[in-house]
Amino acid sequence: MEKMPKWADVVLIPLISLLLAAGLSALVILAIGEDPAAAVKLMVDGALGSSYGWGYTLYYATNFMFTGLAVAVAAHAGLFNIGGEGQAMLGGLGVALICLFIPWPHWTLALLFATLGAGLFGAAWAAIPAYLQAKRGSHIVITTIMFNFIAAAVLNYVLVNVLKPPSSMDPASARFSDTIHLPTLHELLTPLGIAFSKSAPANVSLLVAIAACLAVWLLIWRTPLGFEIRAFGKSEAGARYAGISPVKITIITMMISGALAGMMAINNVMGEAERLVLNATEGAGFIGIAVALMGRNHPFGVFLAAILFGFLYQGGAELALWTNIPRELIVVIQALVILFTGALDNMVRIPLERIFLALRKESN
Amino acid sequence: MTAPAIELKGISKSFGPVQANKDISIRVAPGTIHGIIGENGAGKSTLMSILYGFYKADKGEIWINGNRTEIPDSQAAIAAGIGMVFQHFKLVENFTVLENIVLGAEDGGLLMPSLSKARKILKELAAEYELHVDPDKRIDEIGVGMQQRVEILKALYRQADILILDEPTGVLTPPEADQLFRILDRLRAEGKTIILITHKLREIMDATDTVSVMRRGQMTATVKTAETSPEHLAELMVGRKVLLRVDKVPAKPGKPILEIEQLRVVDEAGVERLKGIDLTLRAGEIMGIAGVAGNGQSELLEVLGGMRSGEGAIRLNGVDLPLQGAGSDARARRAAHVAHVPEDRQSEGLIMGFHAWENVAFGYHHAPEYQKGLLMNNAALRADTEAKMAKFDVRPPDPWLDAKSFSGGNQQKIVVAREIERNPDLLLIGQPTRGVDIGAIEFIHKQIVALRDQGKAILLVSVELEEILSLADRVAVMFDGRIMGERAVDQTDEKELGLMMAGVAGEAA
Numbered sequence: 001m002e003k004m005p006k007w008a009d010v011v012l013i014p015l016i017s018l019l020l021a022a023g024l025s026a027l028v029i030l031a032i033g034e035d036p037a038a039a040v041k042l043m044v045d046g047a048l049g050s051s052y053g054w055g056y057t058l059y060y061a062t063n064f065m066f067t068g069l070a071v072a073v074a075a076h077a078g079l080f081n082i083g084g085e086g087q088a089m090l091g092g093l094g095v096a097l098i099c100l101f102i103p104w105p106h107w108t109l110a111l112l113f114a115t116l117g118a119g120l121f122g123a124a125w126a127a128i129p130a131y132l133q134a135k136r137g138s139h140i141v142i143t144t145i146m147f148n149f150i151a152a153a154v155l156n157y158v159l160v161n162v163l164k165p166p167s168s169m170d171p172a173s174a175r176f177s178d179t180i181h182l183p184t185l186h187e188l189l190t191p192l193g194i195a196f197s198k199s200a201p202a203n204v205s206l207l208v209a210i211a212a213c214l215a216v217w218l219l220i221w222r223t224p225l226g227f228e229i230r231a232f233g234k235s236e237a238g239a240r241y242a243g244i245s246p247v248k249i250t251i252i253t254m255m256i257s258g259a260l261a262g263m264m265a266i267n268n269v270m271g272e273a274e275r276l277v278l279n280a281t282e283g284a285g286f287i288g289i290a291v292a293l294m295g296r297n298h299p300f301g302v303f304l305a306a307i308l309f310g311f312l313y314q315g316g317a318e319l320a321l322w323t324n325i326p327r328e329l330i331v332v333i334q335a336l337v338i339l340f341t342g343a344l345d346n347m348v349r350i351p352l353e354r355i356f357l358a359l360r361k362e363s364n
Numbered sequence: 365m366t367a368p369a370i371e372l373k374g375i376s377k378s379f380g381p382v383q384a385n386k387d388i389s390i391r392v393a394p395g396t397i398h399g400i401i402g403e404n405g406a407g408k409s410t411l412m413s414i415l416y417g418f419y420k421a422d423k424g425e426i427w428i429n430g431n432r433t434e435i436p437d438s439q440a441a442i443a444a445g446i447g448m449v450f451q452h453f454k455l456v457e458n459f460t461v462l463e464n465i466v467l468g469a470e471d472g473g474l475l476m477p478s479l480s481k482a483r484k485i486l487k488e489l490a491a492e493y494e495l496h497v498d499p500d501k502r503i504d505e506i507g508v509g510m511q512q513r514v515e516i517l518k519a520l521y522r523q524a525d526i527l528i529l530d531e532p533t534g535v536l537t538p539p540e541a542d543q544l545f546r547i548l549d550r551l552r553a554e555g556k557t558i559i560l561i562t563h564k565l566r567e568i569m570d571a572t573d574t575v576s577v578m579r580r581g582q583m584t585a586t587v588k589t590a591e592t593s594p595e596h597l598a599e600l601m602v603g604r605k606v607l608l609r610v611d612k613v614p615a616k617p618g619k620p621i622l623e624i625e626q627l628r629v630v631d632e633a634g635v636e637r638l639k640g641i642d643l644t645l646r647a648g649e650i651m652g653i654a655g656v657a658g659n660g661q662s663e664l665l666e667v668l669g670g671m672r673s674g675e676g677a678i679r680l681n682g683v684d685l686p687l688q689g690a691g692s693d694a695r696a697r698r699a700a701h702v703a704h705v706p707e708d709r710q711s712e713g714l715i716m717g718f719h720a721w722e723n724v725a726f727g728y729h730h731a732p733e734y735q736k737g738l739l740m741n742n743a744a745l746r747a748d749t750e751a752k753m754a755k756f757d758v759r760p761p762d763p764w765l766d767a768k769s770f771s772g773g774n775q776q777k778i779v780v781a782r783e784i785e786r787n788p789d790l791l792l793i794g795q796p797t798r799g800v801d802i803g804a805i806e807f808i809h810k811q812i813v814a815l816r817d818q819g820k821a822i823l824l825v826s827v828e829l830e831e832i833l834s835l836a837d838r839v840a841v842m843f844d845g846r847i848m849g850e851r852a853v854d855q856t857d858e859k860e861l862g863l864m865m866a867g868v869a870g871e872a873a
Contacts, residue, residue: 237711241694
């Protein structure tokens, strides 16, 4: 017997959590002497009120879809991949190498191979902690966190010592060639007669991210591998009984997870910056954890949660630009959303379950 | 007439929408052994938990020795003279017997006076009830039967007049169980009142004065044991007539299906669990493996089922099956037509959070009929599940229900259906009826016999000797990782097997 209907679990709980977080954020804004209503209006206008705002919101959302999917896939196997940040950095390195050193005739071919390269680098970076977990029992949470720092150091070294053009003072790679410039939403939508802001960074990677959501859904719920991943995540003893190798599943799942995180680089490195810069990921790997939590590890949930966090990022930037609300407060608001939707899930869930049980009793 | 030692009046208790106890009234006369029998989930444990102060009843009254008594927690239960011996002992393994008895009942800040007082009292109790244990032995140095005595002594030390025993024989060998019942007789003779909770009809018939039957949260009958029969009690428990003996024709053993030679297993901690097993299993027979839990039966099933590696040799239909490395995992075993109903269906046999139809594919999710290109053919799988549910009478027959939402019996039917319907050459089956209600036991036993009659080999591991004696054709007894002996079921009895289970070697078969 389910304690409450599925729609309540999937829709109602995140919604209530979100409202609670918004309410508390409003109180914080009031406390520093600003007007919460005006702040909300500014955020909505800035992030969703124009195609420029949408362009940024969707650009951020693309990053978060990749990293959110990465966390979600690992979570289905009961693995907590906190290393999305590092895997995305390595993905960036993969993209940069492929874009800089191969003279691609057209962006489509470049995008295909850059996606593969980014995935490969991300997967390789996740494979090491996965191997250590599967064979040596080193806890994946600890090792993936450490690998974030190692990744940052590797990127630092490679940018300063290898990829930086000799004449430059900036620790960044050279610009990629113009022939592999990825079409922005402006360039994609104009031929269709839809006007879209020219300066917004959202680009064709968004479509790749949406395709990735679909692919992950198929993988998890429609393939034998996904079946094994979910079975292993729910019961390791059961997996052994069913002939599912814990070692194999741990490594494969983490590599898929790492590949997804790495693929984020086609958006930020290839689509936006068009060169590899230091700290290109800007914490998107960590936001992916919140996105997966809020999206209940379901690709469609991840898709929606990624757009929500894209909105928070872009709206937050607007707030910082136009009001006296400091940039740090935006982080507070984002943190509250994470806290309520992820960590305090049971605070909403348990009372809600009681209400549903009581309602059911009455109707019986 | 004296006041009843315990009287419950109109006890009701619900958990959410589930009513675990419905208006239960019961009177237990002092100085008697009162049995409470019922299927799993009938509400026996809930009722006893209310009596011991773990749960608070929604409605109803508890009267102890004629006085209305509130029991809000276990402290109050102890104060009211109630002692409880749990199914799983609550002892500190690396403490001595004496320390365990004093634990929680120390007087004052210093331990020494309590211990010497306890030693004195323990001596008196031992003399009074013939409950002898060495007070200075550590718990992990004494056997399970002794540990249970310590639990009883703990209750007596706290001056319990009423003892509740929850499934006390589950972990005991038959001789140990007999000993327990002698102790209970003695306690009754000294005026103690005993409540015995069990699902074994024979124990009720042998040991109790009065018996109450529970079904679906209600007390369906209370009868004098002398005036009833096992068949009648079973009918009261299930609500219909049940067949207690398994109906089967004599086995017609054919060629050897499974040959095990010098099979050894060393576990993760480096302990040798199987110390050289030799066993041959023929087509068309059921081989029962008897033994007290923890003597290597689980490891035997696991190594045969491909869940752990071993040394030695196993042959299926004359073909060697690898015991280590590639081809030794459970997937390879299934490919070799070995089906396995594991001992622990909740953590191994099923994924509790999966739908029934996903569980029907569990372990066979690579089977060609469940694939459609790169994807799984979920529609075919659901149709297959519906067919299996109909054939095995799984209730409710809803493929979308999660495994955890089915009762124990129906969960087991899903596992058995999945494994038997694969038409295996060898079926490994562990504790097939643990936590399964009588109606489902009857059904599962029938399916196992039917598989045997098709000329398949079945290896049955069970801690219920009764089950082995009624279902198996041959029985092998395991003790300490070895086979103590093999017998044809119709040429042995519980007494002989009980001795072998306790490690006394039988004559070579």
